[in-house]
Amino acid sequence: MIIRKIISSYNQVACISITGLSLLLVACQDRQGPGLDPDDETNDGYEVNDLTLADTIDGSNWPSYGRTFDESHYSPLDQVNTSSIERLGLAWSLELDTNTANSQMLCIDGVIYTATGLTVVHAIDAKSGEVLWRYDAEVAEKAGWKLRYGWGIRGLSFWKGNVYVGTQDGRLIALDAKTGTLIWSVLTTEPGDARFITGAPRAFRDRILIGHGGAEYGPTRGYVTAYDAATGEQSWRFFLVPGNPADGFENDAMAMAAQTWSGEWWKYGGGGTAWNALTYDPAYNQVYIGTGNGAPWNWKIRNPEGGDALFLVSIVALDADTGEYRWHYQTNPNEAWDYNSAMDMVLTSMEVDGNERNVLLHAPKNGFFYVIDRETGNLISAEKFVQADWADAIDIETGRPIEKPDIRYESGQRVVLNPGIFGGHNWPPMAHSPLTGLTYIPAREAFGSWTDSGVDNNTWQHTPGVYSPGLGPQSLAFMPELGISSSLLAWDPVSQGPAWSVPTPGGWNAGVMATGGNLVFQGHMDGTFNAYNAGNGEKLWSFYAGIAVDSAPITYSLDGEQYISVLSGPPTGSSSAFAGLAGYFWDYRDYPRRLLTFKLDASQTLETAPPPRQPKAALVNNDFIIDENLSATGEGIWNMRCVMCHGGAVISAGAAPDLRASAIPLSKESFENVLRGGSLESAGMPSYEELTDDELHALRQYIRSAAE
Ligand code: CA
Numbered sequence: 001m002i003i004r005k006i007i008s009s010y011n012q013v014a015c016i017s018i019t020g021l022s023l024l025l026v027a028c029q030d031r032q033g034p035g036l037d038p039d040d041e042t043n044d045g046y047e048v049n050d051l052t053l054a055d056t057i058d059g060s061n062w063p064s065y066g067r068t069f070d071e072s073h074y075s076p077l078d079q080v081n082t083s084s085i086e087r088l089g090l091a092w093s094l095e096l097d098t099n100t101a102n103s104q105m106l107c108i109d110g111v112i113y114t115a116t117g118l119t120v121v122h123a124i125d126a127k128s129g130e131v132l133w134r135y136d137a138e139v140a141e142k143a144g145w146k147l148r149y150g151w152g153i154r155g156l157s158f159w160k161g162n163v164y165v166g167t168q169d170g171r172l173i174a175l176d177a178k179t180g181t182l183i184w185s186v187l188t189t190e191p192g193d194a195r196f197i198t199g200a201p202r203a204f205r206d207r208i209l210i211g212h213g214g215a216e217y218g219p220t221r222g223y224v225t226a227y228d229a230a231t232g233e234q235s236w237r238f239f240l241v242p243g244n245p246a247d248g249f250e251n252d253a254m255a256m257a258a259q260t261w262s263g264e265w266w267k268y269g270g271g272g273t274a275w276n277a278l279t280y281d282p283a284y285n286q287v288y289i290g291t292g293n294g295a296p297w298n299w300k301i302r303n304p305e306g307g308d309a310l311f312l313v314s315i316v317a318l319d320a321d322t323g324e325y326r327w328h329y330q331t332n333p334n335e336a337w338d339y340n341s342a343m344d345m346v347l348t349s350m351e352v353d354g355n356e357r358n359v360l361l362h363a364p365k366n367g368f369f370y371v372i373d374r375e376t377g378n379l380i381s382a383e384k385f386v387q388a389d390w391a392d393a394i395d396i397e398t399g400r401p402i403e404k405p406d407i408r409y410e411s412g413q414r415v416v417l418n419p420g421i422f423g424g425h426n427w428p429p430m431a432h433s434p435l436t437g438l439t440y441i442p443a444r445e446a447f448g449s450w451t452d453s454g455v456d457n458n459t460w461q462h463t464p465g466v467y468s469p470g471l472g473p474q475s476l477a478f479m480p481e482l483g484i485s486s487s488l489l490a491w492d493p494v495s496q497g498p499a500w501s502v503p504t505p506g507g508w509n510a511g512v513m514a515t516g517g518n519l520v521f522q523g524h525m526d527g528t529f530n531a532y533n534a535g536n537g538e539k540l541w542s543f544y545a546g547i548a549v550d551s552a553p554i555t556y557s558l559d560g561e562q563y564i565s566v567l568s569g570p571p572t573g574s575s576s577a578f579a580g581l582a583g584y585f586w587d588y589r590d591y592p593r594r595l596l597t598f599k600l601d602a603s604q605t606l607e608t609a610p611p612p613r614q615p616k617a618a619l620v621n622n623d624f625i626i627d628e629n630l631s632a633t634g635e636g637i638w639n640m641r642c643v644m645c646h647g648g649a650v651i652s653a654g655a656a657p658d659l660r661a662s663a664i665p666l667s668k669e670s671f672e673n674v675l676r677g678g679s680l681e682s683a684g685m686p687s688y689e690e691l692t693d694d695e696l697h698a699l700r701q702y703i704r705s706a707a708e
Helices: 010-016 021-030 050-054 144-147 252-258 571-579 628-641 666-675 694-707
Strands: 086-093 106-107 113-117 119-127 130-137 157-159 162-166 171-176 182-187 201-206 209-212 223-228 235-240 280-283 286-290 315-318 325-330 345-352 356-362 368-373 380-385 391-393 401-403 415-417 439-445 448-450 485-492 497-504 510-516 520-522 529-535 540-545 553-560 561-568 593-598
Touching: 050 201, 106 157, 106 553, 113 561, 119 162, 144 439, 157 201, 171 209, 201 280, 252 510, 280 345, 345 485, 368 391, 380 391, 439 510, 439 520, 510 553, 520 561, 666 694
Parallel strands: none
Antiparallel strands: 086 593, 106 113, 113 119, 119 130, 157 162, 162 171, 171 182, 201 209, 209 223, 223 235, 280 286, 286 315, 315 325, 345 356, 356 368, 368 380, 391 401, 415 448, 439 485, 485 497, 510 520, 520 529, 529 540, 553 561, 561 593
């Protein structure tokens, strides 16, 4: 157990205890600022608070999503390093009973906390792998039609002895970290709305901050809410887009934002949901909110006369104590392509024109890498880190993109661009190493297309509970024929160029961790967990996990030994869609879901697992006559409802059954029972009561067309 006493000379002690100069600068800086109270004497045992979360020097724990407030996914631990890595082996593994992909674990004081699947929380002894307690938030029972967004929770947070986690149905719950007992639970969404939670909350200054998703599933006006960590009482809420002016604005920021909208945007909700990234900055006691796309994507419906549509796809800085607006930076004015800015925001400092500046690093879906001044929100630099067809450049003076012509489907034409709707970088976290000064991005290259052909922009409405971006079904196509790839990309934020890049399997790769051992760790959908030299990208180590490794690793130390843990299991959500397209079939009924933990000189082995399965021979039924027109209609229904679990182009990666090999679509009655009757709801398959007989028939046509 590590006892961290608060001492008055905290700054000096921390700063002389390390060597590397860049690390020293970061460490000293992170300890200053109005957000940190050096007189906080409550920290008499090890517990997570403002000082521990600002402590970039102590690598013994992984106490928050990005490890520390800077969200760098970097640990200074260096026992496992470029020389010793060849001795890294499996210490223990634990089989889990939920989907494991996507989720960020924590480790505090020798206990791993993980929230996986539909918010099942485990506390696990970090040395032995023994489960200490398990808490099931019973989301399948409570979520109703929100079960349709069933790709699971991406993480949790820890504050002063409690664990905090959200649920698909919109609850934020507090658990006692020692026992797993429920302390409080609040509904952070509104009854009957389309909001849901998949992201991790963040803890700072005795508050727990949480956002939500749901922009595509009904009229949704995004907000973030801060709650008192001890009681669950609401501290403040900040809306991210303006509401109906007739109702009055909550604050001056909303009145200002409303000037950038036109038409009757509030009828459609507007969007701007904060479904993933939140970063607390103790240097300015402010919190950065990364916001999502407009609702609907189709700006002609949402904002017909143009205008920037604030605060869609923006970084919004708020006073951490009051939630009052401070500044914003918008990456895509009047966003129209699902180009979220909800990707992580990493805090560091770097030299700009001879001056040391506190900066924020951001690599959103749109394919540009942004360096932003944290104090003012001013843009310092922005360059393309992947192909970014939509703009020539970002104008540094104005901070606005120089858009290419004809990218806004102005006349109903089909616009094809890279990045597509899944982005050049999505939610899998990037890492930033103060040792190398490089940012390590799980990057991707894939096209998408957008058209509002066939949509009546005057009468369009959300179909509640159905993915409905206000565009034609072609707008959700994967377009593998144009090429899909992914890479681990080391980016230099100072020179704004790549330092190195290695290709990774398939069109999706997992979140990254960087360490003081000059290593970068990343899992891949081919079933490997890998370590690279952080300086040059040389692969130094690889472990075959026998199942996709689709979550970001953590590291921590116990009794003088460094441990590294990662979750493995069938990909879910977007990663599932891309894994299937790349030929990786990890059927959840055949492959384990595991927590793997490594240390030096350990030599446990896993039960031999078969390699990823190739597509099963589809069932053939010569009595089923395929109608290509109906099948095309069915593709649109598929892409709006089925694709995230059952896979792009009806190719499952294993998170849910591959329907090409299922007998259910061959039978009208069975298909109806599952889709409308909810006969498989207990297995996690939601019902879709709104589908008509004709739509069900078209969907069966599409599935069978793919099968045959
Ligand atoms: Ca979206």
